[in-house]
Amino acid sequence: MNSMRNEYLDQVQEQQQRLEVDLKARKMNVPMTNMPQQAAAPRRRGGFAPTPPESPGGNAVDVRITGFWRWRTVIVPPNAYVIHTRRGHDKPLHLGLGVSFRFNPATDSFLVVPGAMQTILINAHSICRELQGLLVQGYVQWIIEDFATAYKKLDFTDAEDPMRVVNVQLREQAEAAIKDKVATMSIDAVLSDKQPIIEELTARLRQVAEGGGGSDKGLGLRIVTVQIKEAVVSSARLWESLQKPFRAERERVARLATLETEEAISRRELQVEQERSRSRLETESELSVLRSQKEAESYDREQAERLRRQHREEEDARKLAVERQQSTLQYAELEKARLAVEAELAQRKHEVEAAQRKRDAQASISVLDTEREAANRQARVELELLEARQRVLNELSPANLQARLVELLPTIAEKLPQPQELRSISIGAGAGAQEGQALTTLVAQMMALVKALRPELEPPPAVTRPPEPPR
Structure with missing residues (x-):
């Protein structure tokens, strides 16, 4: 019994119920x-x-x-x-x-x-001309166009949903119109073309909602759109029976198409195989001919190449002998030229060495001359210095000498050795006389010292200037 149920119909009804519950829930959750x-x-x-x-x-x-x-x-x-x-x-x-x-x-x-547009969901359980059950699903959308007429003829007093009563009335009228139209149609017409149902339903609802064109304005409503979503056969067995001819026809067409395809493929495969074999044989024949031609051409080419190489080797041997003879002569000439060049280089080397020695001798003579000239200049400077000193010493008079000695007495006294003890004997009358006598004694001693040093202070004899060396 369960296998005979229309599962698709059950799913459609379940989806419809779930949709209504969801819509209701969204409205309540505002x-x-x-x-x-x-x-x-x-x-x-x-x-x-x-x-x-x-x-x-x-x-x-x-x-x-x-x-x-x-x-x-x-x-x-x-x-x-x-x-x-x-x-x-x-x-x-x-x-x-x-x-x-x-x-x-x-x-x-x-x-x-x-004032918003209202949507009515329709599930019309209808019976077609063949007395078979059909479920026609659709929806109607309407809106209030003339509220002054609508509030007089329709019931909007429901506190929870003012449109509930109007929606129920319109849904009942829509389901009745769908059932009346489906009852005059065959099951194939209902399943294949839903436009007659839409037109009938639209005409009836507009007649009721909008009026017939006279003084009567209808209910003050306007039908926005009418649509049929699905038409489902209630019997699962009938649904399968309706699908069997189409499925069998489709299966037959598919099988014939498969056989035709297989036959065409077989013929094509045979043709391709024959053409392939023919092409293979023709190719092998052409290849054998080409192979023999190529072998002959290769043999001729090898023989020609062998002869060419032989002639080339003989010609190269002759050229090599001539080149060797020419090379020997050129070598002898080059050796002779090399010896001449070496002799010329040796001569030039001796000349360069002689010139170098001459330049070295001249350089050494120049150095000696420079050294002698520097020594002579140094000797002349020293002689001029001695002459100046001698002139200074000659110009010193005894008075100048004594004055200088007096100036140098403190320095000389400082440099004299310190006496270990001092003994003085005073002969005379007073301290003043003693002091004068001591000073006189000191001067006399200093004069004796000067006389002793006099030979050292005398100017040396005149120095004759040596002759200048030749330049």
Whole structure:
């Protein structure tokens, strides 16, 4: 029994349920406006006023109500329709998109409806003309076009989801239209072409939502788009039976194509093998002919090369003998030229050595002359110095000599040896006489000393200048 179940159908249904749960969960998880809890004003989720704050969910509009008691203000989001009525007024006070207004709970009432586009998911379990079950999946997107008409004819009073009732009604009408259209079509037409279903469904929904073109404006809604996503056969066995002809045909075509391909490949392989064998034989024949030609050409070339080498060797031997003879003669001439060059070099060497010796002798003579001239200049300078000294000594008079001795007495006294003891004998009358006598005695001693040194101070005899050496 489990093997007969339509697993694809189960998967589609499971995906559809999961999608609805996810959409519902995302709507319920929409965060509220971040406001302090103490300053947050009471909120209302669509429907008629006033109601206590409720948790967000569904398609409810987040309406903010500020103020207190009779002095309240309703702040409506810019993407929501609102209608505001008051007791005693036959027409609404405010009607439009995103209109905020003052609100008195005692006399006023208002209705807020989302203005965004709505999407209805459709799962229509239909029966085709062959009395077989089909699951047609699609979706319808609609939007409010004339809210002044829509709020009078549709029910938007659900506090959690003002669009829930309208969506259910439209979904039921869409499923009915799909079932009616599928009942007149064959299963092959439903599976292959879904455009008739889309056209029928679009016409019916627009007739209901938008009206027929007369005075009746319909429900004040506008159908945006209608699409059919899938059409699934409910019976797994029927689905397999529908696929068998196509699969068999495809298998037959594939098998025939395989056989034709194999046959074509076999023929082609035989042709290629024959052409290959023929080409091989022709190539071998041509190669044998070419090989024999090449061998003959190679033999002729070798013989010609052998003769050429023989002639070349004989010619080279003759040239070598001639070159050797010429080389011998050239060697003898070169040897003779070498000997002549060596003799000339030896003669030039003797001449260079003689010139060098002559230059050395001249250089030594010049050096000796220079040394003699320097010695003569030194002798002349010394002689001039002696003459000057002699002139100075000759010009000294006895008075000058005594004056110089007097000047030199302290120096001479310092250089005289120190006496070990001093004995003095005073003969005379007083100390003054003794002092004068001592001075006289000292002068007499100094004069005796000068006389003793006089021969040393006399000028030496005149020196005759030696003759200058020849230059």
